Amino acid sequence: MNYFEIVSVAAVDGKLLALAGWIYLVSVILISYCGIKRRCSVASAGLIVIGLATHLASFVTRLILCRRLPIANLFEYIALLTLITVFVYLTYLKRLIGSAGSVIILVVVAGLLVFSPYFYSAPSTSLLPALRSYWLYIHVSLTVVSQVFLAIGFVASLLYLIKHRLGGDDLSRLDRIAYRSISIGFAFFTAGALVAGSIWAKKAWGSYWSWDPKEVMSLVVWLVYAVYLHARLVRGLAGVPTALLSILGFILIILTAISTIFLGGLHSYS
């Protein structure tokens, strides 16, 4: 067995992805204990980069094994969502949200990755007939991008609530980050989950909307973020209530992603 085969088998078993999760988790512990001490900060950043490399290796291996963009089931979706989230965190978000925000975002990512083997599905070059459409790539990739931004909004809102309780001074900056992230996420979610999703549903199932559990859960997510955007315009609702809405929206996103396990429906293969 050569090196690539060893790596492939590890990725196939979801072990490489879980390993990336554990590496992120160690970096979280390091950040939590050391705060902003320079030496620790360098070590944790190094660990995150190693984690990202492991994560990317798992993704690329699966890409090669499947000979398609691996976004056709829950396991592949989690791998891509967390990969983009860590990439955005390292390149853009880290300096905006500080160590507390880093801990939140890395805990969510590491949690999803450590538990990813439970959603594992073997790599397959063949797709189910319903998934054989370019709409798969449009629908899923736009939705994943949206959820990365909504996750950033969640982190900023959680930090907002923590700092609001502790009497922090940069509340308006966190609120602005949350609002801008959610605005971008909402637009991509509308385009990917609802517009592209319903056009594809029409092509595949003959109906734009079927009140399928996952469709309904996505509608609920969309409504929660629509309420968030409107509530900011209502006096008395901006601030803590909107931050709570942002957190609720992200919890619903996670529940929507895994809803097919409990609720079944037309999206059962995802």
Add this chain to the structure above:
Amino acid sequence: MKILTSTKIAVLVMIVIAILSLIGAIIPQGKNADFYRVQFGEPFCRLILSAGFDSIFKQTYFVALLGFLGLMLLACTIKRLRREIASKEPPFIESIEGLRNLRCHHEVRLELDRQETTLHMIDILKRKFYTTKVKSLSDSDLIYASKFGFARYGSSVLHFGLALLVLGGMVIARFGERSTIQMHIGESYDFALKDGDTLSVTLSDFNVDLDREGRPIGYLCELEILSSKGRSWETIEVNKPFKHRGAEIYLESYRPDPSFAAGYVVSVFDKDGNLVVPSLYLPCDQFVESEAVGLTLSAQRAVVPAVLAIDEGGDLRTYPIYGDLDEAMEDTLPMKFVMIHQVPSLCVSLQFVKEPGEFLIILGLAFILAGTFTSLFLSHRRIWIIVTDEKLARSVSFGGCSSKDQQSFLKEFESIKATVDELL
């Protein structure tokens, strides 16, 4: 009108719809009372049935809420558009004090004549893709410049798109048709179209591609279509439906149908009970030539299946297919056919759909996309300029603001400032 355009009420309606939708997603829809009793217990079962949570998306209160939200969206769109139309006149600012109250503000003195100064300012703004309007007064020129003006219609476009979506959904729910037909190869079905026209569909063929593990990776069916346009042959598969005059036919799924034989696998014996052919597949819908038997054969699908055999002289004979050899030996026929097993036919599910409100949905989705991105990503930028005569020089005061993305506007304003300062 006030209720319909209230943001607070809109927030409330969306929250209620979200909660009801969540209930509808968690509670399986369209099941019978026993299912809910087993899953949730007697008290919850009673609550589910009495509140209509078993079919929540069809309940009058849910449809009414959606309709109310649609009305609110329309009212909000109309209100905003009326406001925009009412302020069609470019909003010139005539006092320098007014400009000083804006988020960005700058003042310079240029030693050019008034007309030249105004033309220079317009040129600078046009290079930044602003559209400009000028108003000349006795002692000053007023300039109003605007960029991405359509961004202010973004949320109206989004709201209108959502209203269209709700309307389209209601039109489809009221006038749409949807039926699932189970067909075997060779069977036909007539679908009624508008104006009394009929679409006659015959399932000519059906093929399934399997991967190495035996999982289906693609299936397609051949349809013979007879319509007012004549006869045609169409291939449909999942994600590739057939469309004809507002009607669509979708390939939904397939399943083996044990009640409908595609053919029979039989053993052939001679009149003395000696095995001639151990295993021979006889399809129901076509004849096959068997050298071992020396006849052209086909199976006949019936309550008691039989073999149709054509000998060299062209005579057609019918032989029964027996369940076992003992039963067959009671017959005196020279050829005896004993069933090994029946090959079930594949039953194909075709979905016939008519959605008269589809164009509203497509239009609504397009508006939603355009509106969402316009309202969330583009900011309406405005700059006002006053050029006044002051003895030998001209005083240029200008200020601006942006509906959002202030930092980016600030950068642009600084760049305009720098260009104006170069004129000094």
